[in-house]
Amino acid sequence: MHKTPFRQALLGATAVTAALALTACGGNVGGNAQASGEDFPTEPVTLTVGQAAGGSTDLIARAVAEGASEDLGVPMPVVNKPGANGALATQEVAGAAADGHDLVLLNASLITITPLAVGEEEAVSLDDVEVLKGLSQDDYVMVASKESGLKTVEDVKNASGTFSYGTTGVGTGSQLAQTILFEQAEITGTEVPFDSGSPALTAVLGNQVQVATIQLGEAKPQIDAGEVVPIVVFSEERNEFLPDVPTAVESGYDVPVAQYRAVAAPNGTPQEVKDRLVEAFDAALASEAYQQFNEQNLLTPREISGEEVEAEWTELAERYQQLVEEYDISLAE
C-alpha cells in the first residue's frame, strides 16, 4: 500500500477541515460555497443509482463506491432511486449542488436507447451532467431454448415467421439489438416484451418464446448448465467469458449493442473536485477486489475517461438513431 502516507495526510487534512467547518459553522452561510480541490471532500459523497437495489447496476455502484470511499477518506453511500429507467435519479443529481458530493451512476442505455422509445420529459441527455469516468461493459447475448433446436443465426433465419422472441422491455438494448438484427437478416418473429431479464429467460427455458436477448450475467448459469443455447453476442468483439460464441458483427450484421456504465457529476463541478474524484475512482478500479468483482459478474472493463465516454455514447446514440431510421424500426408503437 504505497499510498498510505498520502491517505493519512489526506485524512488529517479532512479532519482539520471538518473541525474548521464545525467551528466556522454559523458564519459561513453567505460565503463562497464552491469547494476547491484541497478541501474536498468535506462530507460523505452520495452515489445515486437509478435502479433498484440488488440489480447489476446497483452492484457495480456498490463495488465502485467501496474503493472510492477508501481513497477519498469519506463514506460513499449508494442511494437507490429507481424510476423511469434511471431518468429520475439522473435528473435529481443533475439538479443538485455542483460541489462533487452528489454523483450518479449512469447506464448508457438511458442516454442512447431510451430516448428512441419514450417521450421528451423522460429522456435524459449527456448535456445535463458531466461524465467523470467510464466503468465497464455488460454484453447482451441472444439465447434459444433447447426444444427449438436453434443454434445459429442461420437457424433462426430458417425459422423466420414461426417463432417468437422475448425482450427485456421497450426501449432496452435487448429490444434494440434483436429488432435491428432481425431487420438486417430479414427475419420475422413475434416480439414479446417482458419486464426484465429473468422472466424473459424463464420463458425461454419453458420454450414459451424460442429466443430472447438478455445480459450475459443473467444468462451464463443457464448457458453453462446447457439449458439454453447461446446464439450470438452483440458486442463488437467476442466476449472473453463466451469465447466460442460469435458476435453479430462478425456474422456480417451491424448491431453493436452493449450496456455501458459510467459515473457522472452535475454540470459545473469545479475542475479540482473532478480531478480528485477521478483519482479516487481510478484507485477503486485498480483495486484487486474490484477486478475480482468484474470477473465474477462477467463484466468487461471499459475504464475510459469522461470525455471519451461522452464522445462514445453520443456516437452510439447517433448510430442507433440512424439504424432505427434506416430500417424503419419503432421501439415504441
Added chain:
Amino acid sequence: MDFLQPALDGFSVVLEPTNLLYCLLGVTIGMLIGVLPGLGPAATIAILLPLTYGVEPVTAIIMLAGIFYGAQYGGTITSVLLRLPGEASSVVTVFDGYMMAKQGRAGTALGIAAIGSFVGGTVAIIGLTFLAPLVAGFALDFGPPEYTALALLGILLVATISNGNKSKALIAACFGLLLATVGRDIFTGGERFTFGNVNLADGIDFVPVAMGLFGLGEILHNLEERHRAAKAPAKVSNVWPSGADLRQASGSIGRGSVLGFFLGILPGGGATISSMAAYAMEKKRAKRPERFGRGAVEGVAGPETANNAAATSSFIPLLTLGIPANATMALMFGALLIQGVTPGPQLVQQEPELFWGVVNSMYIGNILLLIMSIPLIGVFVRILRVRAAILGPITALITLLGAYTINNSMFDVTLVVLFGAIGYLMKKYGFEPGPLVLAFVLGSLLESNLRRSLLVFEGDVTGFFARPISATLLLLFLLVAALPLIQSALRRRRTRGTSPEGMPAEDSDRTSVKENA
C-alpha cells in the same frame, strides 16, 4: 427421498443466530399486535416493511412471516379473556372462548387454542414442504397463458370468497385494477395516466399503496373508534387442558387443520374465513349444537387451529407460483421484491436457502409461540392499556419514515398519505382494502401476461385451452363463476343437509356464520 435434502438444509439456515433472533422478534411482534385490536398483521407488516430492507432476504421474510402467524396466537388471548377479538380471525373464538373464561376455564381455552394453533400450523408446514416441490416441478410449464388464467381465477376468488359485502369487494377490486394501469405501457412505451409526471412513469409502486391503505388508513380509523377501557381480564389458571378436554378437542383440531390448510391456499381465502368456516363446521357436526356459544371446547379448538393452518398454507401460492392469496401475502410479495427476489415457480430451485429457511422457520416459530403464549399472557393484556392517542402518532411516524427510506422518494411519502386517506375512507364506509390491494397486484400480472399470451398465440384465444394447465385453471374459473347458480339449484333440490364435506357444506357454513355474527 432426495428432495428432502434441501428441506433439511433449510434448518441450518434457520438455526443461524441472526435468523433465530429475527424469528423470535417476528413472533413476539406478531403476538403483540395480535393482542391489540385494530392493528392487524397486514398493517404491521406494511409499517415494518422498510425496516427489513437492510437485512438478508431470508431473515426479513422469516421475521415478517413470524408476525403473520404470531398474530393468530395473540388474537386469541384477548378474545378469550376480554371478549375483544384482537384479530378478525379470532372473532369466532369470542363466542365460546369468553364463555369458557366466565366459567373459570380461561386457562383451558387458551391452552387448547395454543395447542390447536401449533398442530394446525405444523400440519400446514408439512403440507407446504411436500406440496411446494411438486408445484415447482411444473415451474417451466408456467408461461404467460398459465399466469393469465391464474390471475383471472385469483381476482374472481378474491371478490367472491372475501368476507364482507361482495359488491363492495368487487368495487374495491375494480379500483385496484384501474390503479394497476397507471404507468408506461410495457408493450408500446405509451404513457398511461402519468400526466407527464416522471414519478409515475413506472406505475404506482405497490409498497406505498399497501403502507397507506393498511398502515396509515388503519391508524386513522383506529383513532376515530372509541376505545373501551380495558376490563380486568379473567383469571388464568390451569393452562394445561385436562385429558377429557383434549379428547373432546382432538377431532376439531384435526378437522380444523385440514380445512384451514385448504382454505388458506385458495386466493381470497386465509385465516379469517377458515376460522369462521371451522366454527360453522364444528357446530354443524356437534351432537348437541346448543352447547356452542356456551363454552364448547370445540368452538375454540376448531377455529384457532384452522386460522393458523390457513395463515401458514397461504404461503404456498406465493412461494410456489408468485401469486399472493391474501392481502398479507401481497405484502410478503412486496417484501420479496424489495429484496430483489421475484417469487415464482423457480424460487424453490433458485433460492433453496430462502425457501426452506422461511418454511422451516415456521416450525421454530410455532414452538416459540407455544412456549411464550402462556406465560406472557399477563404482559400482553397490559399492553392493551396503551392509549391509541399515544400508539397512533408513533406508528404513523414510523410508517412515513419507512415510506421514504424504500426509494428515498418524497413522492412515495405523498402516495402513502394519499392512500392513507383513501384507506381510512374505505374502512369508514365499509370497503375492505384487501381486494383493492390484491387486484392491484394481480391486475398488472393479468394484463401483461394476457397480452404476452395473445402475442404468442398470434391473437388466437383458443390457445389458452390448448395448454393443459391454463385450460384446467380456466375451467376452474368457469366453475367458480357458476358456483352460486349451482348452489342455489342444489339448495332447492336438497331435502336434508347431510353432506358435511365439499362445496355444499361451504355454502351452509357461510349462512351459519351470518347467524352467529
